Amino acid sequence: MxxxxxxxxxxxxxxxxxxxxxxxxxxxxxxxxxxxxxxxxxxxxxxxxxxxxxxxxxxxxxxxxxxxxxxxxxxxxxxxxxxxxxxxxxxxxxxxxxxxxxxxxxxxxxxxxxxxxxxxxxxxxxLQRHWTYEAAVDMTGKTGNTEQLGTQVSGRAVLKTPQDTLQFYTAYNRQVSEGVKSADQFKAGVDYANNFSGKRSWYMRDEGGFDRVKDVELYNVAAAGIGYDFVKQPKHIFTGRIGLSYRYEGYSNPLTANVSSAGLDLGIYHEYQFANSKLVNRLAFVPSFNDFSNFRLTHESYYELPILAPAGSHAWALRLGVSNDYNSKPGVDVEKLDTMYFTRLVLSWQ
Structure with missing residues (x-):
């Protein structure tokens, strides 16, 4: 050659x-x-x-x-x-x-x-309405000197346009330590927000459920008010809310007085999208009008990382976070604050 x-x-x-x-x-x-x-x-x-x-x-x-x-x-x-x-x-x-x-x-x-x-x-x-969905699960377990098993499942469905957002969500958390339930909690809710003028919006929300470890047979928070987007960018959102609420909490223990009162509804939502991950913070504060020292504060923060490349309309992610549930006047022999740290596997699709 x-x-x-x-x-x-x-x-x-x-x-x-x-x-x-x-x-x-x-x-x-x-x-x-x-x-x-x-x-x-x-x-x-x-x-x-x-x-x-x-x-x-x-x-x-x-x-x-x-x-x-x-x-x-x-x-x-x-x-x-x-x-x-x-x-x-x-x-x-x-x-x-x-x-x-x-x-x-x-x-x-x-x-x-x-x-x-x-x-x-x-x-x-x-401008077209379309649904997006997510399902999440995390499980913890331990055997040996102590026995422990915990499971939490949750789901969320969102219908969104530039003008409004409708969300349905639910979650159930069950923890058993040494054969005794340490958590038995369920919630389901709906949230609707309408951006009627620029950064201004009005909203309505309702959430209900139970927490048997905290002796709450049934709770419900219904609220409506106005919201304002302090930051409204494609990858960064910071929204504040203020409104009126009605809060009910029914206890199985007759020594604990039920809560049934109108009050305020204050909330914060923050989301920041990084190149390949995101940070989300949610905070809700609901004090009663008849006793401002009687309030409920809920908080959740998490950092989400993709773990698999999207396959069609499906994507897998890992969610690392912490949630807090604070009741200023809980039932008899019940702690005011519950804090949970979690690592969740999340599936999103549309």
Whole structure:
């Protein structure tokens, strides 16, 4: 074999292969002169999402992009509302969309959104109601000098649009230590919030259940009021609530007086999305009008990490957190504060 002749041929084939791969890819050109190669999955809210083999999904600020070239047709909606489907090319700061319905020349900063042919405009998709679900379970056990078994299961269903959010949730916690129940608690609730004006919202919620270890046969908290989003960003939410409530707690022990009173409802919800994880904090404070020293305070904080890559619409995560339930005037021989630390396996789907 003549190596002097085969080597240039191999190099030429390699260069042709690389060139063909580039030709089949989309290109995003930035103001700094960078050329990012991949597949443009969408442009929405001033961000270009580029899927790459070398760095996963990249988010590029649209304001920093001067040119776009696509291998396959895209549906492009301009800021003026004009929509056209076709391949996109760029030259000299101008962007051209060429398709079966004609050609249109514009600039990158005039593009409001793009999506794949046959898909849905992101603006329309954001307004569509859709359910998301999650189920979580954690189990603890111990044998030897002491015997202990604990199980908690929970679920949540959320129907959300940019204007409102409806949530249903439930949880059951049972702990047995040395054959004696140390926890036997159930709750179920519904929460609805409507953003009627910018960062302002109104809400209604209702939660009920029992806690047999705390001697609570039945409890219920119904509340309604207003909310305000101190921070409202795609990856960061901080919302405060204030409203009126009705709280009922019925005890099996006749020595403990039942609670049946109107009161305040104060709450905080905080969520921060990191690159591949999130932090969530929830706090609710319900004092009674007839005795402000009689109140219930509930709190939950957790950090959630993905543990498996999403498979279709399903995703697995690990949730590490702590929850507190404080009753300022509990039943006879019952502690005021219950604190639980948990590690939960969470399945989410839609």
């Amino acid at each position: 003549n190596l002097s002749r085969s080597f240039p041929i191999a190099c030429a084939l390699l260069l042709a292969l690389v060139a063909s791969n580039f030709a089949r890819a989309d290109v995003v050109e930035t103001r700094s002169g960078a050329r990012l190669i991949g597949t443009i999955t969408k442009i929405d809210a001033g961000v270009i999402t580029l899927k790459t083999d070398y760095a996963g999904d990249l988010s590029v600020k649209q304001s920093e992009v001067v040119g776009i070239t696509t291998n396959a047709p895209l549906v492009v909606r301009l800021a003026s509302g004009t929509t056209l489907e076709g391949r996109v090319t760029s030259e000299g700061g101008a962007m051209k969309i060429a398709g079966p319905d004609g050609e249109l020349t514009t600039k990158v900063d005039k593009v409001a959104a793009t999506w794949s042919p046959g898909g849905t405009d992101p603006q329309v998709a954001a």
